[in-house]
Amino acid sequence: MIYPIVKYGVAVLETKAAAVTEFDTPELHKLIEDMFESMYAAKGVGLAATQIGIGKRIAVIDCSAGERSEEKLVLINPEILKLEGAITSEEGCLSIPGFREQVTRAAKATAKACWDYRRLSGGGQMPARQGSHALSASCPPRRKKKAPLWRSGA
DSSP states (O other): OOOOOOOTTOGGGTSOOBOOOOOSOHHHHHHHHHHHHHHHHTTOSEEEGGGGTOOBSEEEEOTTTTSOGGGOEEEEEEEEEEEEOOEEEEEEETTEEEEEEEEEEOSEEEEEEETEEEEEOOSTTHHHHHHHHHTOSSOGGGOSSSOOOOTTOO
16 A cells, blocks of 8 residues: 655654554554555655654665665664764655755664664665664754654654
8 A cells, every 4th residue: 555645744743653562463564565665656765654644663764766675674663873974965855845955964873673673874875864864753954953863762
């Protein structure tokens, strides 16, 4: 199922998301599949559940645009442990269609999450950038200095 992308200004994007407490359920697997499908349909490389109106701490990332399944990353109840370096480049957000701006993010990020634990780096800087963005509570226009960590948790 392709969910519509929630646009900037909708409360779910500003509300603390709930931790996932039930794992390996058919409903969770279906939601994750739907999140990837919705992200690909919107031509994105990362999507948080809140961006499809679901207040859960889940993010999906695929910088290969669906071409290499081994690059798909699912983060459930993610927590950024360490940020290193900085890189500035143009970035957009599916929740703010057509808007792009220069954003400074960590060049490398180490995160832990249920179902996956890996360093978000490599493939240029996109995985670290996209990981940081997907875990961020707000999209580029609201950030004044550093991008905040996922508002719902850690």
